Amino acid sequence: MSGNDSGSPTTDSTTTTAVTADDNRKPPPSSSDEDFFSSASVASSSSSDENPPPPPPKIPISWPSDGILSRDWVMDLMTAFDWGSRNLPPSEFPSILPVQVFDSLILSASKILHKEPNCVRIDSGSGADSRVVVVGDVHGQLHDVIFLLRDAGFPADDRVFVFNGDYVDRGAWGLETFLLLLAWKVSMPNRVYLLRGNHESKYCTSVYGFEKEVLTKYGDKGKHAYRKCLGCFEGLPLASIIGEHVYTAHGGLFRSVATTPSKRSKGKKTRKIIVNPEASSLSLGSLEELSKARRSVLDPPWEGPNLIPGDVLWSDPSMSPGLSPNKERGIGLLWGPDCTEEFLKKFNLKLIIRSHEGPDAREKRSGLGGMDEGYTIDHVVESGKLITLFSAPDYPQFQATEERYKNKGSYIVLQPPHFDSPVFHSFEAITPRPKVRFL
Template sequence: MSGFIAIWPIRQDPITRHRAPIHHEATTTTSSTTTAASTPEVLPVPVFDTLVLTASKILHKEANCVRIDDCNDNSRVVVVGDVHGQLHDVIFLLQDAGFPSEDRFFVFNGDYVDRGAWGLETFLLLLAWKVFLPQRVYLLRGNHESKYCTSVYGFEKEVLAKYGDKGKHVYRKCLGCFEGLPLASIIAGHVYTAHGGLFRSVSITPLKRSKGKKNRRITLNSETKPLCLGSLEELSKARRSVLDPPWEGLNLIPGDVLWSDPTMKSGLSPNTERAFGLLWGPDCTEDFLKKFQLKLIIRSHEGPDAREKRPGLGGMDVGYTIDHVVPSGKLITLFSAPDYPQFQATEDRFNNKGAYIVLKPPYFDVPEFHTFEAITPRPVVNAYYDYEDVLDSDEELDLASMVTAT
């Protein structure tokens, strides 16, 4: 670990107007002047461009819901939740679980960037693994792989600070890569994973073209029926290359997959706390599992900050919760960023552990939980976002600003 840190820039010029962040970490700081090299020297822009272009070509060719079916009796599938730029914890997780290989698959459930100080390094590390082993490493999209969230929660400022006058170029390339990230996975025909979770059914009816208007664009009449669960076929047809709302028509489905949350109340309802996506109850979990002959749903999206505000659901002390247990199987929330968030405006910390899941043969539907604590000491850095003024969880978002950002 120490060797990796020595050659990678760990402090540039992030926001400095805040007091020093509260840590369970070393009290010594590392100045950018004492690092071995700056980010563009370690990873020059042409090298960055080649990596992102190669990864983007692979990602854009993948289906909205990737199917991982080539597992055998020797295979293991590792599922990872939110990591939020906590590079040192990601490196530990890879070492602890065993690096990707012919017999070891990885499925990451999104939220690679924002809040943590090493979102760029984290994302590029995982992209490199994707390029190296494209059929063994699967990177799904999280709600933070968006233009709006990265403009609020630090990733944009981080990239601009680390790449200077080339920062805007690097940031745009990252956004383009985000657009290609698949939305969900199905593992061995038994396990569905996605960042947020389930999604609604959407009906789209094309309007007839007027006679004599051959070149007139056909508009779509979007009619959303009373909320009911969508199908895997509908998920496959959704257009995922939309970075931010407004979502409408079939694009309601990606919004749901990225932003939805479970609840203990039956039925489907709008997710008013987040202003996007849905809330779904145990009955919906059962319907989804039974309809598609699944045994397990693994989603992420909620850390200890969000779960603190969710009565009836478990906290995130150990990195996972089992939210629904129904006749056909289970729903699990998985969070892989320990001691989260890295930057916090109060003295009290959640001190949560992170976790990852290992799935084993024969059916890959029985989760084996592995919990871990944050790597310490982390190099002390300042935040790239106004964490004193921005909510910890993705609630009460500034919708007007979000639409303006698209």
């Protein structure tokens, strides 16, 4: 069963336009559509021609002497990024965040992220005011992320945020978006959780814009900054379990990698990994297998023994029963409602929240709802539901095509006592948003 309920939209801003883009592992015929960064590009608000720009905030941002990021420091960083995106060309980004401060932030965040397990267990608290906010793909749309944070309420002792990956690519401010969320993570490590998306990889960022963005913004330090970002991507956890009954991951479910005993010479036993790509041999994996997967790979493999990271990041739901290879993407799986029911029941879950598919992807998928409201309810089964959540309205911001959408973004609020009844908040793109001008 599929659906697309209207939820409880909040519409404090005006929808602009969006465009199509494929999200397959296979590279597109040309990456020229993603070439919205050049040293001559100038970002400015639509009203900047009529009015002088506002005075700059406190820039450049400096690293605190004690290394502790306060809420005020993160808010100052957010203000500086917002101002810079509207008033400075991309090449002047170091005047806002010097590379030394960038290095300190990336290092601090990486230390935290690499220590977290593949599947983080999130205790949201039991207070009446406790909330967990789940966010889908944001794809470098900084100004919509700032709106979302303000609309949902910033991270706090009684408010946890879980971001479901895809922070970069296809938007002009992937670097600012990723760094802002890292700053929140460093400031409140137990209130902010950043999961990995399929775009947090070397492959995707080299094709869909993020690498070029970083090289443009940091100039001769660009390669250094890009490598640091890639290293941080490797540390992002793959999934979360919220309040015992909610599973979140960017793509979704994953296969079991069977192990069978085999013998070495002299009778010594070892474990041999058997990987059979045939659909008939596929079965759902366990949370224990997920916990043992090796996530520290820049590009999750589509063959070999370490298939679980690729499945978690790239898989999609289907209305057809069973588990099968995702031939359209060339990596990951397709899973049906029966698999959703099996996974929920086996692990005593009530809800799966995944992301990964925007309006462009959904228009090509028969039987599944569209992404006009920023979410769809894809499977409704005896044990619970499967939801796809997408938080980038008017997606993607910049691409050279005349085909455009006007989709909303959405985020989900989970509340006590069980945190398994989603409340949807749909929102439109913030306006006016800065423009990237081409020569």
